[in-house]
Amino acid sequence: MNSCKNWEAELAELLDDDKFHDECGVVGISSPGASNIAKDVYFGLHSLQHRGQESAGIASNMFGNINYYKDMGLVQEVFNDDIMKTLPGDICIGHVRYSTAGESHVTNAQPLVVYSKMGSLALAHNGTLVNAQILRDEMQDDGYIFQTSIDTEIIAALIAKHLRENTVEEAVSKACNTVKGAFALVITTGEKLIGVRDPNGIRPLCLGKTASGYILSSESCVFPLQGATYVRDIKPGEMVVIENNEITSIMYNENAPRKVCSFEYVYFARTDSHMEDKSIYMTRREAGRILARNDDVEADLVIAVPDSGTVAAIGYAEESGIPFGEGLVKNRYVGRTFIQPTQEMRELSVKMKLNVLEENIRGKRVVVIDDSIVRGTTSGKIVKMLKEGGAAEVHMRISSPPVTHSCYMGIDTPDKKNLMAANMTIDEMCSHIGADSLAFLPVEGLHECIGLGDEICTACFTGDYPVELFDIEYQEHRKDRTFIGEYD
Numbered sequence: 001m002n003s004c005k006n007w008e009a010e011l012a013e014l015l016d017d018d019k020f021h022d023e024c025g026v027v028g029i030s031s032p033g034a035s036n037i038a039k040d041v042y043f044g045l046h047s048l049q050h051r052g053q054e055s056a057g058i059a060s061n062m063f064g065n066i067n068y069y070k071d072m073g074l075v076q077e078v079f080n081d082d083i084m085k086t087l088p089g090d091i092c093i094g095h096v097r098y099s100t101a102g103e104s105h106v107t108n109a110q111p112l113v114v115y116s117k118m119g120s121l122a123l124a125h126n127g128t129l130v131n132a133q134i135l136r137d138e139m140q141d142d143g144y145i146f147q148t149s150i151d152t153e154i155i156a157a158l159i160a161k162h163l164r165e166n167t168v169e170e171a172v173s174k175a176c177n178t179v180k181g182a183f184a185l186v187i188t189t190g191e192k193l194i195g196v197r198d199p200n201g202i203r204p205l206c207l208g209k210t211a212s213g214y215i216l217s218s219e220s221c222v223f224p225l226q227g228a229t230y231v232r233d234i235k236p237g238e239m240v241v242i243e244n245n246e247i248t249s250i251m252y253n254e255n256a257p258r259k260v261c262s263f264e265y266v267y268f269a270r271t272d273s274h275m276e277d278k279s280i281y282m283t284r285r286e287a288g289r290i291l292a293r294n295d296d297v298e299a300d301l302v303i304a305v306p307d308s309g310t311v312a313a314i315g316y317a318e319e320s321g322i323p324f325g326e327g328l329v330k331n332r333y334v335g336r337t338f339i340q341p342t343q344e345m346r347e348l349s350v351k352m353k354l355n356v357l358e359e360n361i362r363g364k365r366v367v368v369i370d371d372s373i374v375r376g377t378t379s380g381k382i383v384k385m386l387k388e389g390g391a392a393e394v395h396m397r398i399s400s401p402p403v404t405h406s407c408y409m410g411i412d413t414p415d416k417k418n419l420m421a422a423n424m425t426i427d428e429m430c431s432h433i434g435a436d437s438l439a440f441l442p443v444e445g446l447h448e449c450i451g452l453g454d455e456i457c458t459a460c461f462t463g464d465y466p467v468e469l470f471d472i473e474y475q476e477h478r479k480d481r482t483f484i485g486e487y488d
Contacts, residue, residue, distance in 0.1 A: 042094070056074065097109060182203045193214070200236055208231055290445040327356065361390060380433040396433065
C-alpha cells in the first residue's frame with residue numbers, strides 16, 4: 001500500500017509539475033440558533049477545493065463543545081451524511097489543505113482542536129510562518145510536546161498559553177504578534193467565531209453576511225452558494241470577533257505595510273472571486289491585454305493552457321485582434337491511480353491531462369497563454385505536443401513575470417535551484433522548451449493589472465520579501481544557541 005501511495009504522489013507531481021501548488025482554504029460560519037451548519041461549511045469547502053486537495057476537515061461548536069472530523073482526500077471523499085450528523089452546532093469552521101509546512105498526513109490535517117482548562121478551541125490556518133522553527137525549538141526547550149509537524153500548532157499552543165491570564169481576544173492578539181509570516185485564521189471557542197489576518201495581509205480572508213449570521217472565507221466565491229452577500233475583506237492586522245450576530249473589530253497590529261499576495265490574482269484565486277475589491281477575472285483579462293500591447297508577434301490563433309490561462313488568453317486576443325480558439329483540451333477527471341510511473345508513464349504524463357485539438361491548430365502560428373512557468377517541464381511538453389499536432393509555430397506568452405525566487409509565505413514552491421527563470425535567461429528558456437518565442441508579463445505590468453500600487457507582494461518575481469525570513473537565517477546559525485535571543 002505504501003508503494004501505491006508513493007506512485008500516486010509521484011504521478012501527481014508529474015501531472016502538475018509546472019505549477020505552484022495551492023496553499024489552503026478556510027471557512028467559518030456563525031448562525032446563532034441553528035442546529036447544524038456543518039453542511040454549509042461542507043459546501044463552502046467545495047468552493048475552495050482548488051486551494052487544497054490533500055485533506056479536508058470540519059469542526060463544529062455547540063455551546064462551547066467542539067466536535068470535529070478530518071481525513072485525507074477531497075471534501076466529497078472525506079465526508080458523508082453519517083459523519084455530518086456527528087457535527088452539530090451553530091458555529092463551524094472548515095479547512096482544505098495542501099501541505100506547505102508539515103508532512104502530508106492525517107495527523108497534520110486541520111482544523112486543529114485543543115483542549116485546556118479554559119475550554120476547547122478549534123483553529124484553521126492558511127499560510128506559513130517564517131519563525132516557526134525558532135518558536136518550536138523555544139517551546140520544546142520549555143517542555144511543550146508537539147503532536148503535529150504543522151506550524152498551526154504553534155499558533156494554537158501560544159493562544160492556549162496566553163488564555164491562562166487573558167481574554168480570548170487578548171490571547172489571540174498576543175499569539176499573532178509573536179508569530180511572523182503569512183496567515184489567515186478562523187477560530188472558534190466558547191460562543192465566538194474569530195477571523196484573523198496577518199499584519200501584511202499576505203493571505204486573503206473576507207467577510208460575508210448570510211440570512212442568519214456571518215461567514216468568513218479565504219475567497220468570496222464561497223458566498224453565492226451560501227446565499228451570502230460580500231461585506232468586506234478583513235484588514236491586514238485585523239481580528240474580527242463574531243458573537244450573537246454582533247461583530248467587533250480589533251486592530252491587533254497596524255504597523256506593517258499591506259502586501260497582498262500577487263499570485264492570488266495570477267493563478268490561485270477562482271476567477272469569480274474578488275479580493276481587495278478587485279475582480280480576479282478582470283485582473284487576468286487585463287494581464288492578457290498588457291501582454292498583447294507589448295508584443296508584435298504575427299500569429300493566426302490565440303489559445304490557452306486550460307484553465308488558468310484562459311482569461312488572460314481572452315484578454316490577449318481582444319487586444320491583439322488575433323482570434324481566440326481552443327487548442328488544448330483538459331481532462332478534468334485525472335484522479336488517483338495505482339499505475340507505476342514508468343518511463344512510458346512519464347512520457348504520457350501531460351497527455352493524461354491535456355490533449356491537442358489538431359483540427360484547430362494544424363498549419364497555424366499559435367500564441368499559447370499560460371499563467372506561469374516554474375520548472376519548465378510541462379511547458380516543454382506542451383510545445384512539443386502542439387508541434388507534433390501540426391502547429392507551424394508556437395509562441396509562449398506568460399501572464400506573470402518570470403518566477404525567480406521561492407515563496408515562504410504560504411505557497412509551496414520549488415527550491416530556487418529548480419526554478420527555470422532563476423537559472424536561465426529568457427532566450428535560454430525559450431530554446432529549452434522548444435518554443436519559437438517566449439515572453440513574460442513585466443513586473444510593471446503586474447502592478448498595472450492588479451491596481452494596488454506597491455501594496456502587493458512580488459517576492460517570487462523580485463526576491464523582495466515583505467517580512468524577514470527568520471527561520472532561514474536561524475537554520476544557518478542554529479549551532480549558536482545565543483542566536484535565538486535575537487528574536488525574543
